[in-house]
Amino acid sequence: MQSFDFQSSIRVVFGEDALDQLGDLTTELGSARVLLVTDPGIIRVGILEKALDSLKAANLDVFVFDGVEENPTSRHVADGVRFAKDQGGIDLLIGLGGGSAMDCAKGINFILTNGGRMENYWGVDKATKPMLPSIGIPTTAGTGSEAHSFTLIAQEGTHQKMACGDKKARFRTVILDPVLTTTTPKRVTTATGIDAISHAVESYVSTRRNFISQMFAKEAWHLLEKSFEIVVNDPENIEARSRMLLGAHLAGTAIENSMLGAAHACANPLTARYNITHGVAVALMLPGVIYFNNQAVSTLYQELHPVSLHERVSELKAVAELPERLRDFEIQLEALPELAKEAAKQWTGRFNPRQVSEVELLELYELTY
Numbered sequence: 001m002q003s004f005d006f007q008s009s010i011r012v013v014f015g016e017d018a019l020d021q022l023g024d025l026t027t028e029l030g031s032a033r034v035l036l037v038t039d040p041g042i043i044r045v046g047i048l049e050k051a052l053d054s055l056k057a058a059n060l061d062v063f064v065f066d067g068v069e070e071n072p073t074s075r076h077v078a079d080g081v082r083f084a085k086d087q088g089g090i091d092l093l094i095g096l097g098g099g100s101a102m103d104c105a106k107g108i109n110f111i112l113t114n115g116g117r118m119e120n121y122w123g124v125d126k127a128t129k130p131m132l133p134s135i136g137i138p139t140t141a142g143t144g145s146e147a148h149s150f151t152l153i154a155q156e157g158t159h160q161k162m163a164c165g166d167k168k169a170r171f172r173t174v175i176l177d178p179v180l181t182t183t184t185p186k187r188v189t190t191a192t193g194i195d196a197i198s199h200a201v202e203s204y205v206s207t208r209r210n211f212i213s214q215m216f217a218k219e220a221w222h223l224l225e226k227s228f229e230i231v232v233n234d235p236e237n238i239e240a241r242s243r244m245l246l247g248a249h250l251a252g253t254a255i256e257n258s259m260l261g262a263a264h265a266c267a268n269p270l271t272a273r274y275n276i277t278h279g280v281a282v283a284l285m286l287p288g289v290i291y292f293n294n295q296a297v298s299t300l301y302q303e304l305h306p307v308s309l310h311e312r313v314s315e316l317k318a319v320a321e322l323p324e325r326l327r328d329f330e331i332q333l334e335a336l337p338e339l340a341k342e343a344a345k346q347w348t349g350r351f352n353p354r355q356v357s358e359v360e361l362l363e364l365y366e367l368t369y
């Protein structure tokens, strides 16, 4: 049996309207001055207001930084740090939103407590000083960022994704309130849902897989696979939304213990170069990666789906009506070798169950072209 080092210390509060407990949960962490990190979309749908009501009922001072955008860069983090310093005495952070808001909150925590720039924390366990306690509240069933200690911040200018991981950056408390996800627009539900599915599939077979990570990944897969079509066609279905949110969270827990694989390695350059949404980029690459990996991990894939995981994932993609081919994005065939070169630099590719160098990654891009 593969050895593992599993450390579970996140408090997870799950349930319809669990957001109403935010004030009390924040107080329990000993906070008085809160920085809440979010994006304008969350304000528009009324989720921020609900969060503020709960925090104010607990007599907390709250400062809202709403400067987060999709695929946050080191500039967004720096803006948030400046805002936090202007308020002074911030003692807790809340990330409220999709993966971008939660990642940005984690990024701000790194710099606010340890100084320097995001580049200084690229890699694992680079921070030396303690960080502030933080609360993660996902409003999409997708990244699972609330479950793990990594933040993905794009480098300003190059747009290269910097994966910065540190246990100290992990949220202390997580609120999973499925009601928040019912306002998610269809294009976001599909892209983030497929991303969560890819997290379950990739972490289940990664070279770092172990008993605990597979337990989370397998349960995540079953919750997500059962519910994805329902939330696409019936977005108000709270039971299916609940299963998706919990599935995405469990997949995030699996990532913490086993990392991802080639679908994410190939997706990151597509986002950096062509601005393709992360979930859409992953969805483009995932079926090809399953096909490619099958000769190495066919038994494991069968554990997820007894007939054909490749077919099932392709079916789910079809339900989502996500683009099928790279050429749909006006990517030139001649650009593929350059993409493969960039994909080979992605840390996450190292954990793919079949070794992938630039040559194999080019094959994967060609397969999807």
Ligand SMILES: [Fe+2]
Binding pocket: 143, 195, 196, 199, 264, 278, 282
């Ligand atoms: Fe992802």
